[in-house]
Amino acid sequence: MEGKRSRWSSQPRPCDLLRKIREFTRAIVEDLSNGRSPEILIDRFRNYCSNSSADCYCSSDLPKGKETLTLRRESHVHRLDVLLRVLVVVQQLLQENRHASKRDIYYMHPSIFSDQSVVDRAINDICILLQCSRHNLNVVSVGKGLVMGWLRFTEARNMFDCINRPNTAYPVPVHVEEVKDIVSVAKYILVVEKESVFQRLADDQFCNSNHCIVITGRGYPDISTRRFLGLLVDTLHLPIYCLVDCDPYGFDILSTYRFGSLQMAYDAKFLRVPEIIWLGAFPLDSEKYRLPQQCLLPLTAEDKRKTEAMLQRCYLEREVPQWRLELQLMLESGVKFELEALSVHELSSLSTEYIPSKIQGGLHI
Amino acid sequence: MNIASVRELCLQLISSAFQRCRASDDLCRLSVILRRSSAPSFPPPVRISVSDTGVGSCVEEFGALKLCREAFGSEIWDGMLSVTTTGIGDNEIFHYQFNLKEAVSTRRLTRLPSNPKNGQKFSGTEVCLSIFESIDVLLAEISRFFQKILILKIPNVAIQLVVEHGDVPGSRYEHVFLPNEGNPLHFSASNLERLKSGLEDYVFKHGNTLGKKCESCFSNWEHLKVGTGVACCTESRKYSESVMEAVIVMSEISELASTCLRTCGSKTEVLYFKDFSVSPISQSSVKALTSIDWKSYGLTFRGVVDQGGFALLEWENLPPYIRIHISLHHYHNQYPKLSRLKMQPDQNLIRKAIKLALDDLKDKHTGELLSAHALKVRNCAPDLAKTISSLIWHSNDSNFREECFSFLGLPSQGVGSEVVEDRIKEKIISVIEMNDKDQPQRHKEVPSFLFEVDHFQDSGSQDEKYEDEDAFSSMDI
């Protein structure tokens, strides 16, 4: 299919990865046998910088520098050891076609890994070294996301018939690469920040009356939710709207869908969904939809700090200057509010008034 | 330099005699004879005779001796030296008497009638003095002096130390110190080679007075690891070159329970020589020793004990069976021609010589004197080896395994995982050790931003934090 992008076409096969692991190992053994210190170069990635002045290369998805691991420093040796230990686990997972979570891997050598974050970094490093995505390593996390609406698909031959009960939440499949036979006649996809709003829409029979698919990542979206979303977008070519709280976290979550997260920047091209359209809530909605004063909370110092930091992100100015303006507006207004505040006057106003008016009126950016 | 005691004076006289021998082209003999007189005083007076067959001495040599007041304080010596000397070209044997108690140097000397040589061609000197002193104390001190001076392995001097107990027959003690006894060197060997060989002999003899290798401590030669270093400094103005030679020996004692253990235990006495003689070590040199970056050789320097000219270096964390020996020799390479030139005690010279010696030792003996840093890295090697081995071992690709084995020089069949692991460990360790040698150059290559990326982490914690919030709200149901 023409619409399929690189996101789905160039998935490395397990045997390719196993070969890469062997090559990697072989190189190390060869170096050692020849009395050379192995030097392992790891690319570093960032998907944004705080240099909004223009000519940064954050949009290019190219590495921004390299790290070198050698046997010269204790910390390097330890890090190399962790990396290789995780690689042993990964090799095993790939050979046996099993899956494990980051936490599972941590528990293989808890004393040596000392901390979960050490394992997380090693996994990221391995992905960079082997030029693959995390799920290619058969490292998965427990799924957090939910989906409902006009959608039918299979995951490893198990049928997910959401359309049968379009107001029932289904867990987002963890093994997105096993998802097949996606069928939908929906008009659009709606991503909501949190479960509470998702439930509101379910209770309002929103999908029934609007012929759409609703997805939530329950806060910061996990990888499977983002990949599943990407898969739907690529397969169904539907517009995709996003509804988040009007607060710094909501905006950050929105940015995570749109641009990917910093710590997974190496894989951003597979994890981001650039097609996403911001539907709301915008700072000015508080006036437009007559939100009572009690629902508007002042931004805390932490909120302001976070907002100011986000305003620096280069991709905003470059790609979505209008988003940035809204964020700026939020900071200036000094208040934030949650989506639930829109339901104050009328419980179903989110589904009967707010969302339809936004979509029909083109009030999104 | 002022001489502070009569014993020091004796050593000075012996040292001078040794220099006269060394200056001679021929083989020479240096005899020190201690003879207890039968006089009924206590302690009985000891007559000390220092005689040598070296080039003759000049009168000024004795007239210029400067003694502190304290040297006469304890009234064990009357200040009188009798000197008999003749040069190879002299026709007479001269006799002098020096009264060193006399402050005005011109009044010190009394010329006595000389003897004709009757045309015989020989040279030599004898210096005698009588003091009230324990003969054992003198014997021990002079012995130690000779043991040390042997380290220089000056090839043409034989030393004889004799004790005669008055008229008691059969009570004569005699010890001969020969430079080439332990480990003969070619006559043309350099000063540094002699110093190295001398220190080796000294270490093997292990402080015992037997003059031979201590078999219970050293069962074979290989336990010594030696490094040498030379630092030169051209003092341009005088056209003279100051040389600092350093030899470092690491010895491994085979049996800890041995009774041969040195008194200084795991401390290191720095054996200091100056212009081919035993010398006390100067304060500034001690300072130089403390300022060496021992850590980069895996040594933890605790401090230095400066005991009136002896410097004892103290170590921490040194394994109990390891001993470190250091000797330093500082001289002008035109000595004795220019011996009157004062040498600057150059701290840099000491540091440089010792560092070169340490590097030399490390180079020759892989795995020794690894830096503290490399030691830490090396501690990770078993883990890393195990990991790499398990990467190989857990691969289901047998070709790959065999390929790896062949890299490691192992047979493709029938090797156990421990063997692989051990082999990899060896390789890793040797890489680490090699890396440690040429550290200074390499270190600059490592990109410095490797671990500065920690600020990347700050937004990474978000997801975790958010998950915690979830955890809480689940309680809320």
Added chain:
Amino acid sequence: MNIASVRELCLQLISSAFQRCRASDDLCRLSVILRRSSAPSFPPPVRISVSDTGVGSCVEEFGALKLCREAFGSEIWDGMLSVTTTGIGDNEIFHYQFNLKEAVSTRRLTRLPSNPKNGQKFSGTEVCLSIFESIDVLLAEISRFFQKILILKIPNVAIQLVVEHGDVPGSRYEHVFLPNEGNPLHFSASNLERLKSGLEDYVFKHGNTLGKKCESCFSNWEHLKVGTGVACCTESRKYSESVMEAVIVMSEISELASTCLRTCGSKTEVLYFKDFSVSPISQSSVKALTSIDWKSYGLTFRGVVDQGGFALLEWENLPPYIRIHISLHHYHNQYPKLSRLKMQPDQNLIRKAIKLALDDLKDKHTGELLSAHALKVRNCAPDLAKTISSLIWHSNDSNFREECFSFLGLPSQGVGSEVVEDRIKEKIISVIEMNDKDQPQRHKEVPSFLFEVDHFQDSGSQDEKYEDEDAFSSMDI
């Protein structure tokens, strides 16, 4: 009690005259005449004559007067009293002269020649003295005294206050204070009834000197809310009974802008009477007043200003149109027969009487003097009423709605939601107010529950505790 000033002495003399009138069985007249002499001094001397038609006085009464030194200090009085008196059974009218400056009491009295009564049956006394004092000051003070004493409403005494300005004709001022003027009482009314009625009159007159109800402040009678309380105490030893009567009046001024506002504003002057006369209030009584739990009557007591015998109670948060008036009367119920007995100023007596009066007022006037707690609860009533009314109103079950209306006594059709809400609010408020009255009794009763209950465990405080605990530790399986 020592008399501190000449003005106090005057009031004391008037008080004694009043007591003589009260002791009489007949209707009596008490006249106070202030006559300014025409003497040219400044201020001109004022002759004060206090005359009464009561029972005659005894000589000891005046001889026993004790004046402080200060009373003579300002030299406004020579210390001389002229007394003319006769009892009903006396045949003569006696004349005395007292010199109160005389310290020795036996020397004070000078008997003057008496007049024969010629068989006429009458009794009475006149006391005269001359002082240098502003007549206006005297007039104001005596007026206030009479206004207060009128509160006791002693029925058989008519009071006349006359001012004569020397010989100036037409300058005569006369004011008559009649006990039954405002609100006539039956002759047999009790002391408490008189005190109550007297205070009501006093409040209505509102401090104005007009002697009649202030129309601009009180447009009708009902604005006064009165409570009374009596506390007795049998002092067993002397077989005498001490009585404390308290009357509390809450008045609501209809027009805040009225010029009639008392000087003391929203403060409350405690009108204190002792043995049927105006009396200063004692320190211990003031203390008793401060120790009353005003809060439980919704009053926030800020403090008391004690101004030489006057006590002004200060309130916080009192609405500006509300005035509180308190009068206290303490007497022996056998007075005057046992008037010489000293009464213990019993703090408990005051507290009890006032509490009873407050309770009485609260009982008679629902919604007044609600406790601070009940006030808080009452403030919630509109919200609760609104909530419950919305429960009714939003129900689409008409049977249910009609049933609710019938409980509320509302027609089943055509009522607006405000009506329902108001009705519920009224009911709730009335329950709250009722609950506040007999609080102590009610609380012991079984609470009325929304649903029937079999078991009851009063663990109301427990759940507050539980709320503090965090989600897990409360898991008390």
Added chain:
Amino acid sequence: MEDACKSALNFFSDQQLCYADILTPPEVIARIQVAVLNFLRILTSPDPAISDLPLVARNSSNTRLNHGLLTQTPWIFLTHSLCTRSLMRPNAAKAFIRVWKVMAMCSQILGQGKKVTQRELFYKLLCDSSDYFSSQSQVNRTVQDVVALLRCSRYSLGIMASSRGLVAGRLLLQEPNQEVVDCAACGFSGHAITGDLNSIDKLMMKTDARYIIVVEKHAIYQRLVEDHVFNQIPSILITAKGYPDIATRLLLHRMSRAFPDLPILALVDWNPAGLAILCTFKFGSIGMGLEAYRYACNVKWLGLRGDDIEHIPAQALVPLKPKDIQIAKSLMSSHMLQESYREELTLMVESGQRAEIEALYCHGYDYLGKFIAKKIVQANYI
């Protein structure tokens, strides 16, 4: 509607134990109407009063232990002891009115045939009466009060719950007029348990399993599902991802009733929180309100227990944290904790260490399945 009213009038008087019923909206509305009528009746009676609210006490002194004759396992219920919300009690007026306000709000929502999330409820109440509600937790507590007053489940009040629960394995579920769901073929996550208590209540279930395994952690559950452990050990796997929600507990409870012969075995971390989670399944928790006690299940402790710690490398043991000690103390003070559990807990506290289930992975990922199988075969659970 009238029937509903009638049954509501005496809706608890004939019962020994108190718990929250799962009701339909008309039933809940009927109860609320009874509440209003009673309130008005007492308010307008000759001796008028403002009725106190009798809330079933949610504390340990109101719990009773029931020793079943047949089941031999004790279970716990709440009796009718009450704590009251009274308008008149000092500082209680607001709490009293909050109850009515929440009731009014719920009645309104139910009347519209809608449901709300707790957060929405908070916002509605915040805007409606901010004098009374200032925080989410206040709303949550008041909801629990209403539950304790009306004795119906929170869900019945129209408040949506999100269930975190998942179930997988040899279980067939069917809602009336719906297709059968095979929990063995629901993908890698298994079947998500709905938050809709009414539909759980109506589920029809079939199984050929021999055990029900309750797993504390989602990740462990996922591993077991991926490895198809439920085929090696014929079982149903269920997890609530930590402290269980009502829906998960209801489903487990329903399974325990439908399949009384299947032992329910819990696999939890070896730390006080793990035991607390197990006990929440077993007994409920006060924090969950009145609904908690109804869904008690006879859960047995499979692991990790003190004996299992020897299979765990020392470096995987972590010192107990203060929070753990706090939980342990709370558990110890409970009179419901059976002796064998108490001993385990004592051992845990004395060792000063804790271990997570994942620590077994040092023996490889398939060890966990074998570990469970072995313990089950040996009937090594308490």
